[in-house]
Amino acid sequence: MVDIPYEGIPGIPPAEVPDVELYHPRSWWTRYVFSQDAKVIAVQYALTASAIGLVALVLSWLMRLQLGFPGTFSFIDANQYLQFITMHGMIMVIYLLTALFLGGFGNYLIPLMVGARDMVFPYVNMLSYWVYLLAVLVLASTFFVPGGPTGAGWTLYPPQAILSGTPGQDWGIILMLSSLILFIIGFTMGGLNYVVTVLQARTRGMTLMRLPLTVWGIFTATVMALLAFPALFVASVMLLLDRLLGTSFFMPSLVEMGTLSKYGGGSPLLFQHLFWFFGHPEVYIVALPAFGIVSDLISTHARKNIFGYRMMVWAIVAIGALSFVVWAHHMYVSGMFPQFGYFFATTTLIIAIPTAIKVYNWVLTLWRGDIHLRVPMLFALGFIITFVNGGLTGLFLGNVVVDVPLSDTMFVVAHFHMVMGVAPIMVVLGAIYHWYPKVTGRMLNDALGKFHFWVTFLGAYLIFFPMHYLGLLGVPRRYFELGDAAFIPSSAHSLNAFISVVALTVGFSQLVFLFNLAWSLFKGEAAGGNPWQATTLEWQTPETPPGHGNWGKELPIVYRWAYDYSVPGAEEDFIPQNQPPRATQVVQGAAS
Amino acid sequence: MAVALILLLVAIGSVLFHLYSPWWWTPIATNWAYIDHTISITFWITGFVFVAVIAFMAYCVFRFHHKEGRRADYNPENKRLEWWLSVGTGVGVAAMLAPGLVVWHQFVTVPADATEVEVMGQQWQWSFRLPGKDGQLGTSDVRNIASDNPMGLNRDDAHGQDDVVIENGDLHLQVGKPVKILLRSVDVLHDFYVPEFRAKMDMVPGVVTYFWINPIRTGTFDVLCAELCGAAHYQMRAKVIIDEEREYHAWLGQQKTFAELSPGNTIVKATYQSGGK
Numbered sequence: 001m002v003d004i005p006y007e008g009i010p011g012i013p014p015a016e017v018p019d020v021e022l023y024h025p026r027s028w029w030t031r032y033v034f035s036q037d038a039k040v041i042a043v044q045y046a047l048t049a050s051a052i053g054l055v056a057l058v059l060s061w062l063m064r065l066q067l068g069f070p071g072t073f074s075f076i077d078a079n080q081y082l083q084f085i086t087m088h089g090m091i092m093v094i095y096l097l098t099a100l101f102l103g104g105f106g107n108y109l110i111p112l113m114v115g116a117r118d119m120v121f122p123y124v125n126m127l128s129y130w131v132y133l134l135a136v137l138v139l140a141s142t143f144f145v146p147g148g149p150t151g152a153g154w155t156l157y158p159p160q161a162i163l164s165g166t167p168g169q170d171w172g173i174i175l176m177l178s179s180l181i182l183f184i185i186g187f188t189m190g191g192l193n194y195v196v197t198v199l200q201a202r203t204r205g206m207t208l209m210r211l212p213l214t215v216w217g218i219f220t221a222t223v224m225a226l227l228a229f230p231a232l233f234v235a236s237v238m239l240l241l242d243r244l245l246g247t248s249f250f251m252p253s254l255v256e257m258g259t260l261s262k263y264g265g266g267s268p269l270l271f272q273h274l275f276w277f278f279g280h281p282e283v284y285i286v287a288l289p290a291f292g293i294v295s296d297l298i299s300t301h302a303r304k305n306i307f308g309y310r311m312m313v314w315a316i317v318a319i320g321a322l323s324f325v326v327w328a329h330h331m332y333v334s335g336m337f338p339q340f341g342y343f344f345a346t347t348t349l350i351i352a353i354p355t356a357i358k359v360y361n362w363v364l365t366l367w368r369g370d371i372h373l374r375v376p377m378l379f380a381l382g383f384i385i386t387f388v389n390g391g392l393t394g395l396f397l398g399n400v401v402v403d404v405p406l407s408d409t410m411f412v413v414a415h416f417h418m419v420m421g422v423a424p425i426m427v428v429l430g431a432i433y434h435w436y437p438k439v440t441g442r443m444l445n446d447a448l449g450k451f452h453f454w455v456t457f458l459g460a461y462l463i464f465f466p467m468h469y470l471g472l473l474g475v476p477r478r479y480f481e482l483g484d485a486a487f488i489p490s491s492a493h494s495l496n497a498f499i500s501v502v503a504l505t506v507g508f509s510q511l512v513f514l515f516n517l518a519w520s521l522f523k524g525e526a527a528g529g530n531p532w533q534a535t536t537l538e539w540q541t542p543e544t545p546p547g548h549g550n551w552g553k554e555l556p557i558v559y560r561w562a563y564d565y566s567v568p569g570a571e572e573d574f575i576p577q578n579q580p581p582r583a584t585q586v587v588q589g590a591a592s
Numbered sequence: 593m594a595v596a597l598i599l600l601l602v603a604i605g606s607v608l609f610h611l612y613s614p615w616w617w618t619p620i621a622t623n624w625a626y627i628d629h630t631i632s633i634t635f636w637i638t639g640f641v642f643v644a645v646i647a648f649m650a651y652c653v654f655r656f657h658h659k660e661g662r663r664a665d666y667n668p669e670n671k672r673l674e675w676w677l678s679v680g681t682g683v684g685v686a687a688m689l690a691p692g693l694v695v696w697h698q699f700v701t702v703p704a705d706a707t708e709v710e711v712m713g714q715q716w717q718w719s720f721r722l723p724g725k726d727g728q729l730g731t732s733d734v735r736n737i738a739s740d741n742p743m744g745l746n747r748d749d750a751h752g753q754d755d756v757v758i759e760n761g762d763l764h765l766q767v768g769k770p771v772k773i774l775l776r777s778v779d780v781l782h783d784f785y786v787p788e789f790r791a792k793m794d795m796v797p798g799v800v801t802y803f804w805i806n807p808i809r810t811g812t813f814d815v816l817c818a819e820l821c822g823a824a825h826y827q828m829r830a831k832v833i834i835d836e837e838r839e840y841h842a843w844l845g846q847q848k849t850f851a852e853l854s855p856g857n858t859i860v861k862a863t864y865q866s867g868g869k
Contacts, residue, residue: 078824078826082820153820157781157819157820159779159780160780160781160820163779163780163822165715165779165821165822165823165824166822167823252734252797252798252799253734253735253797254734254779254780254797255714255737255778256779260734260737266798267798268796268797268798269796269799302664303664304664304665304666304667305667305668307667307668307669307670308668308669308670308674309669310669311669311674333783333792333793333818334794334796335793335794335795335796335799335801338699338700339700341696341700342693345689346689346693349685349688350685353678353681353682353685356641356677357678357681360645360674360677361674363649363652364673366649366652366653366656367656367665368656368664368665368667369652369656369664370656370662370663370664371652371653371656372657372658373653373657373658378595381599381649381653384645384646384649385599385603385646385649388641388642388645388646389606389642392638392641393638395637395638395685395688396631396634399630399634399688399689399692400692400693401626401627401630401692401693401695401699402630402631402692404627404699404790404791404792405624405627405631405787405790405791405792407818408783408818408819409818458598458602461602465606465609466609466613466615469609469613469615470615472617473615473616473617473618473787474617476816476817478820478825478826479826480826482826483826483827483829485814485816485829486812486814487618487787487813487814489614489615491614492615495615563668565666566663566664566665566666567666568666573663573664
């Protein structure tokens with residue numbers, strides 16, 4: 001193999017800026033606590049998000065106990081039930097999934113995958129985490145304040161959210177809105193980092209069209225989040241003013257508990273528009289990183305390039321753009337201007353096309369692959385099934401007139417859990433099994449992983465697939481008890497009990513996963529630098545786990561796209577992105 | 593190959609569950625069978641795609657799972673295949689969207705001969721109002737609400753005096769008569785939801801929303817609130833009864849008008865009875 005100077009290879013520009021010296025930690029505190037290393041910040045984000053996510057998981061058990069066995073558990077009353085559903089939803093969507101995908105995976109993978117030493121603004125990145133932690137603590141504190149957390153539903157619709165008929169009206173709603181404001185401030189600091197790092201800190205040769213899809217997904221989601229979260233920010237500030245100062249941004253003249261309130265002149269629908277202008281992109285803020293990551297899992301473990309890479313990139317960008325013009329499909333029965341229905345139904349169903357292209361390309365990647373059914377691949381397959389299922393039911397709810405009977409029923413609950421609950425969590429879990437060896441240097445236990453996959457995947461499917469049919473029957477969501485209703489047969493109650501039993505089983509089976517994470521940290525098989533024989537840069541670091549600055553003395557130089565798997569004539573079935581082309585030709589020559 | 597088989601069983605099991613599920617939509621009581629048809633079309637198209645994608649995936653797992661010496665193809669893209677798949681998807685989407693939009697047009701176009709009925713939501717009960725002999729509902733305002741005027745009718749509006757006001761009672765509608773249901777709330781969001789009607793709409797304080805139906809069969813149906821409205825959301829119930837013409841009028845004759853219910857209205861009432869002048 002001849003060593004060729006990279007200046008001689010077309011497509012590799014000379015370095016534009018000198019390599020920078022990072023701030024190196026001088027003590028245990030600045031290394032592990034107030035760290036400016038994106039990898040440490042990523043782990044901090046991931047652990048905090050998982051911790052509050054476990055709280056939300058426990059809340060879901062309490063909800064399922066009540067729904068499956070109404071009247072059995074005297075410690076759950078109607079107010080608490082509403083508080084459980086509210087906190088479960090808010091935590092899962094924002095404090096777990098958004099924080100985990102962008103703050104966790106984004107921080108860890110972006111610098112490594114683009115060949116940077118760190119995020120471009122390490123100090124702001126550190127601040128981002130601490131503000132996020134503060135947001136989580138404020139949120140968690142609502143469990144301990146008088147009146148408890150808000151029970152307004154995660155959508156926090158006024159007027160109900162700030163009136164006395166709703167639990168948590170005293171402190172819960174105020175702290176919830178404050179926590180959201182903090183979260184958005186923290187996210188913005190992190191988000192700017194992710195975007196600038198992808199745009200400005202890619203190593204030489206790493207053109208945009210050589211980026212792994214993981215980076216494309218996280219990058220696009222971050223841009224979207226930076227555009228969408230401000231809508232939630234202003235909605236939160238205005239609702240807080242309505243609650244604290246008695247302004248009426250969202251509050252019309254109304255009667256509160258029998259007496260005329262001081263409010264007047266505001267519009268409840270305005271809040272809904274602001275909320276969903278954020279809320280719909282939010283679905284894709286969670287989904288796009290999952291799309292990106294799962295593409296890389298599938299490609300790596302099927303030993304085959306992702307099919308239609310360019311189409312995949314454009315589909316991500318198209319979905320991101322379109323998702324800003326569909327928000328009112330959450331409001332078909334809100335009482336908004338009825339003619340909006342035509343527009344928003346059309347835009348919503350158009351999104352199905354780029355989304356379907358992604359699904360086709362994932363399964364076409366499997367075609368004539370060399371599919372290693374390792375745990376990350378199993379989770380990727382589980383993702384495809386649950387995502388296709390949840391995506392297709394979206395075509396019901398997006399089609400305005402079909403949504404009319406189904407909205408506000410359990411069909412909606414089943415749909416969004418399948419598509420933005422189970423499916424992204426499948427990717428999160430698959431991604432943890434995939435990158436844990438890089439983060440810790442050790443493999444997770446395979447047998448425990450397979451057990452965890454099958455219980456989680458089949459269990460989650462058994463929870464949410466039949467739930468659609470309760471909604472089709474007409475069972476409404478957010479009901480503490482169904483009570484007497486002639487249209488609900490007793491078999492529906494049996495189904496609810498069944499779903500609850502499965503939900504508790506799946507919930508407890510996560511203990512196996514937690515055990516695996518802890519046990520493998522010390523006893524797991526040593527992973528080596530590149531256990532999956534993957535092409536992307538994070539697997540080519542000189543040390544595993546990567547040290548501060550990621551790359552030792554020299555930054556890597558990228559010569560090819562991220563998907564050179566099973567290249568004809570190459571000796572190995574993968575060629576890392578930083579392997580020079582001439583060297584391959586030499587290998588090819590030797591092979592022929 | 594166990595994994596491929598399980599994946600396939602998930603698809604087949606889902607289809608069988610769909611076919612044999614005892615949980616299905618309630619027997620319809622209005623003209624909105626069109627909505628049910630659109631749902632059926634959507635089930636067919638999406639069901640086909642679901643089974644096709646998973647079956648293909650299961651086949652790939654079965655056929656191409658790792659064996660010693662297997663090597664994957666190198667196949668970056670196939671423009672023609674991607675193009676055809678996009679077009680096919682577009683056709684499928686159009687086949688669902690087009691009937692959906694046609695039915696939506698019907699849904700938002702209230703027939704001229706529809707009579708009006710008002711439903712008012714408040715935490716946590718329903719009230720109903722029907723126009724009196726003049727066929728018109730009187731105006732209302734949340735600021736008029738008082739113990740003898742729970743729906744906040746405008747005492748100066750002659751049209752309101754003969755309105756039939758139903759507090760804590762059930763709503764009756766006449767079969768075969770299209771009705772525009774006006775929806776109003778005095779406190780928070782609610783949603784007037786009768787599963788057998790298929791139609792529903794939120795009630796927003798400060799705004800009057802609506803939907804229309806034409807009841808096609810008689811019966812008694814549960815009214816639920818479908819928009820979270822606070823602690824007792826789940827207990828906000830009423831019944832709506834679809835009657836034949838004769839029963840409907842018998843019921844209507846027993847109801848009280850606003851003027852009769854509101855003793856403070858005697859002067860206005862007298863004015864109204866003398867012809868509203």
